[in-house]
Amino acid sequence: xxxxxxxxxxxxxxxxxxxxxxxxxxxxxxxxxxxxxxxxxxxxxxxxxxxxxxxxxxxxxxxxxxxxxxxxxxxxxxxxxxxxxxxxxxxxxxxxxxxxxxxxxxxxxxxxxxxxxxxxxxxxxxxxxxxxxxxxxxxxxxxxxxxxx
Numbered sequence: 001x002x003x004x005x006x007x008x009x010x011x012x013x014x015x016x017x018x019x020x021x022x023x024x025x026x027x028x029x030x031x032x033x034x035x036x037x038x039x040x041x042x043x044x045x046x047x048x049x050x051x052x053x054x055x056x057x058x059x060x061x062x063x064x065x066x067x068x069x070x071x072x073x074x075x076x077x078x079x080x081x082x083x084x085x086x087x088x089x090x091x092x093x094x095x096x097x098x099x100x101x102x103x104x105x106x107x108x109x110x111x112x113x114x115x116x117x118x119x120x121x122x123x124x125x126x127x128x129x130x131x132x133x134x135x136x137x138x139x140x141x142x143x144x145x146x147x148x149x
Contacts, residue, residue, distance in 0.1 A: 001041040001105075001147075002081040004030040007054050007140035011074045013124045014131040021122030026071030028134050031109060032081025033102040034095050034147075041146035042109045049073075050116045054140050062140075067117050074122035075113060076132055077106045099127070 005027055012022035029049060055064040055071065066073060079102065083091035097105065103126050114121045124130050 001034060001037040001045055001109075001145070002032040003045055003049065003144045004078075004081065005049055005052065005054075005142045005144065006030075006134060007137045008074075009135040009137045011122075011132070011134040013074065013076060013122065014133070015125055015128045020125060020130070021074055023072035023074045023122050025069065025137070027066050027073045028132070029073060029075045029113075030078040030081060030132075031075055031106060032078055033097040033105045034082050035097050035101065037097065037101075037105060037146065039108070042105065042112055044146050044149060045144060046109065046112045046116050048144060050113065052142065054142065072119070072122065073113055073117060074124075075106075075110050076124035076130065077102070077126045102126070 008026060008028050010024050011028040013020045027049065050067055051065050053065055054062050055066065055069045057063040079093060079096040082096035083093055084095055085091050106126055110121060110123055
């Protein structure tokens with residue numbers, strides 16, 4: 001499971017001209033699910049992301065988590081994070097999980113994240129053509145892979 005975490009001042013997802021979700025200060029999480037991912041990958045990523053100290057404290061040092069600052073989280077599925085670009089110029093997505101695996105994994109990740117931070121989170125719509133907007137704060141962007149623990 002791969003995640004791109006962006007610290008944002010605000011972020012939102014629009015589908016077909018309608019806003020699906022929007023957040024203020026917090027984290028935008030782009031999430032890719034692989035064929036060999038399981039519950040342990042979800043648990044590890046949720047714990048890691050929710051506790052990651054990437055928000056400034058009163059001294060301006062990145063020392064606080066999204067929970068510490070009362071921030072929000074928006075999670076958007078993105079199978080292209082599982083791209084393999086080793087051969088040629090056309091990415092291969094063979095490592096991305098099929099819909100019957102990735103949809104429940106994405107939904108469980110969102111449920112676990114909401115439980116972990118103690119509030120509802122924003123989501124995209126799996127498989128939809130989405131427009132994701134964000135105001136990156138910092139910028140701060142972190143890439144995590146649950147297989148690289």
